[in-house]
Amino acid sequence: MAKGRELKGRIKSVENTRKITRTMEMVATSKMKRAVDRVVAARPYARALADVIASLYNPELAERFPLLRQPAKEQRAALVLLTSNRGLAGAFNANLIKEARATLARLEAAGTQVELHVVGKKGIGYFKYIGRAMAEQRIDITDRPTAADAASLVDTLMQRFVAGELDAVYVVGSRFNSVLSTPPTTDRVLPVAPPTAKGAQKDYLLYPSAEEILTELLPSYVRNAVYRALVETVAAEQAARRTAMKNATDNAGDMLNLLRRTYNRARQAQITQEIAEIVGGASALQG
Amino acid sequence: MAALKVSVISPEATLFEGEAPSVTAPAFDGEVGILPMHAPMVTTLGKGVLAIGDGQRFAVEGGFLQVVDDVVRVVTEKASKL
16 A cells, blocks of 8 residues: 555645644734734824924925925935845735835836845845845844834935935835735835825914924934834735735645545555455355 | 823834823923913923823933823833833
């Protein structure tokens, strides 16, 4: 029964693989829950910041803030691509890289020099492979990104934007709409597009002045945009991994069913054959 | 007397949310005390201790404080509970 033993080995191996993918699915589920909590926890801050900036902002002030400077033409831009450090998340990283390449192509077609800042081993690996120079490679941002991570990513870019060395900064990451909808997106974080006020404006007392408050808040707003992109990308990564691992587990189940059926059929065929042989032998002796 | 609705918000989480009779915050040029019925105000914060009523205290640095209709929002990148 050589075939039977072979099948048994395969059944065992698929069972083990299924155990692993099922565990990864559960780990991704719990990590995703925590990541989603962080996405939700980050919202009040973003809302409060956008609120106040919107109520202070007016176009006359805009010209005095370097972060709001709208360059006539984008000569030099920076693209920050957020990917994950680990794979086994389906097409998650591939989609992000595709989005980044599309944005790169679009910017370069318009005659912009783009420098690439890549977060995550997967993105770095890809751009190394195709031989594109990267201005910055970061693998130290974990699946629990902090506001400090966001600041360390964007602060130098902000300084260079203010100094006029860069005309725009883009961030490519996944937006987390829901568990099933996490499209890769490109956001322009610099120059800042000021949030627009909705509803009636309050007449605030401002200390020290609208200008100085904005000076302090605009960098926070940019950092927060990057922080939001980081947490949403992590949540999307875990959602993608969960889906990928769920599919793998389901497929392993289907494969197991097929293998078990084949194995049992082979076993039964062998028993039938043995009985036939015994019966045949016995009747030969009687005859 | 009406109470103030106070929230302390950092980029990563809402650190405090609740009612308090008063708030004392370290504004950029010195302490500022907020009581109910305060006029709408936005001020940047310096470094110091934020006290909510006589209970919770936070160490804050930078950010801003917004008062409107007895709702006080303290929004800061650096805040930790004392």
